Amino acid sequence: MTFGEEVTVHGDPDGTHIQYPDPAGRQIVARVRDLAFAYGGSASPALRGVSLDVHAGEIVVLEGPSGGGKSTLLRALAGLVPDFHGGAVSGAVEVDGHNALALPPAALGGAVGIVFQDPESQAVLDTVDRDVAFGPQNAGLPAHEIVRRVRQALDDAGATHLTGRRIDELSSGERQRVAIAGVLAREPRLLVLDEPTSQLDHDAATALATTLRRLADRGTAVVIAEHRGERVRPIADRVLTVTDGLLAPAPPPDEAVVVLAPPSEVPGTPAVRVLAVDAGHGERRVMTEASMALVGGRVTALVGPNGSGKTTLLRVLAGLHCPDSGCVMIGDDDVSALPPELRFPRLGLVPQDPGRHLLTETIADEIGVALTSLGVEGDARSARILDAARDMGLDHMLERHPLDLSVGERERVALASILVARPRVLILDEPTRGMDPARKRDLARIIRSRAADGVAVLVATHDVPFAMAAADEVLVMRQGGPVPGELPPATVLTI
């Protein structure tokens, strides 16, 4: 059946409210036919003839490389493409009987809810419960129903304990839970989520997967775009891949662990040490008498739940967070009093969400900032920029503006911008967020390669398969400091 030809159109005379027969006996909540879309000014289409049915109670997982079109497809399902983004569109998208390509999102009547990739951008109001109530308020629900929906949504998202908190004070993982609750509060028939576990720890991701399965069992259709398939494949009814704007069934996960370079047999001297550091945020103590050492030639994974202090430890190491007591040594130098610019280039930190904070107009300039600080000019500069860009798969886009890139591509730019300075201590905070498996493999190889050159590498991550593939040893944030530990079990190794 060709969509749009053999259907009976009911409802609004202007054709904006369309109902379709249900040939398979299951209720179809979302139907996409021959959808093609190109963003304004883009040379190539983001989607090319995508067709998809999503049934009530079904969970569809979308995988595929960064920039392949997953987020665009989710936005089309949510009515944001082309209404909000503009661009050239053809084909059809219907959600719960509404023509999502013709109507603005607000006119879809809450049939669809979308959780964006960056939870920071999803909050509209200042406190958790008010923000979660924003959607039901827009729907004009009575006050008692708003209260019920907010309670239920917070419970479903595992965020009841955040009630009354200010959004500004939440960690990334907590914000992600609130963003999910804010969408659940509309009780949408179709729930679409873009990388929903990217900032969640293992337990929180498992809890979210359980919640999504429960919602689907109640009849909600769920579409999830996720690079970390091992977290959502167990609950999926179908797994598809979006590559170069085309939709296809996903191949089974690659369970083979990439054989990486063996760890250094001869441990070097400590490249960086943290000695009895106390640190916190105001009254809240995060680290107490914390000590650790990173050795050149080894990759150390730092794991721990959201809010356990991983980022604080990394910021203390880099000089961005002043400890209350204790000291930080790079080699034999006490650098506790030095700001980050004076720890550069011996120590390089790629912070969380670095793609948001790029400094220049082109990728080449961005990678070159560190070289300017080092006084590297001319051919040597160009060669190093090209090398760093090639390592991260960016060499074909050196003149593009960073804001034109996908989230995963931006993060690679930020990584290249630090790696180009060749720090002897390399610290990465959640570096695989928004990265597809192929890029993760590349990153693991790059990290191992730097370690083989004698660099001490510390990676704070929730990504267990990545840590298993990349790290020689594991530190777990526990009781206010890093202690040697083991990784939690991974469901499927996709690296």
Add this chain to the structure above:
Amino acid sequence: MGPMGGDRAPMPIVLLVLVAGILAFTSDQPLVLAALAAGAVVFLLAAPGHPGHLVLIGALVSAAGVLILTPLVSGQGDLVLFTIPMPPLLNGEITAEELGAGASAAARVLATVALAAALFAWADPDRMLAGVGRVAPRSALVSAIAARLVPTLRRDARAISETARLRGIVLTTGPRMARARRAAPLALPLVGSALERGLDVAEAMAARGYGEGRRTRLPERRMDIGERTTLALTGILAVVVGWAIAIGATDFSFFPTMGPILTPASIALGACALAALVLAALALGHPRGVGRQSAP
């Protein structure tokens, strides 16, 4: 960095600021304006998150400018204090009356800015936006985006600065001008970030049904003892201000000779304004609890 806005019910604070503002603009009495400015500064500095310091510096600079410029552009007053050489069009003969008028205008500037800043520092921004939304929904949309953007951009500004420092750009040491020169290019990514964040927030609002139709409200908690006390203080101040305006106690003449500053009416009015603002700061600063409705 403190949070953006307090968690207090906006109505008592809006009314208090309104009454105090009316007094600031209707009174020329130097004593009343000085008391009002002092009270407004206390009210601002007592707000949660201590957000008033930068605003206060700006207000003090503006007030100092008014104080200095008023005698230079005015040519009135009987009591000449001193004469300074001045280019044409400016007045170098400084009188006590001109200084008095300048001081009053400076106090008015300080009081007005501090009161406005205190309103945003104490009042719950979400509830203020909800109030704006009732009378001007489109303005509320713009305000909501702006309100969300301010704290986000503060974080972005800090993150951009940290990104630069992690790549060896020295922003915290060295001569001030050199640091400013190195920091100036960072304004561009911040503007880019602001535009992108604005689009993101607008997209999130659209996706969450903003503009769908008539909005309803989450029930808000009842006013607690501190907010009710502020409301009572506002009522008393409103009565006193009304009485003072009615009997002409807010009038004051600077020229040609300055009138009496210390009069019973001006002392009473100034004391009342100062007391209302200081007591309101104490009442609102008291931990909430009485009259609080459980959150959903």
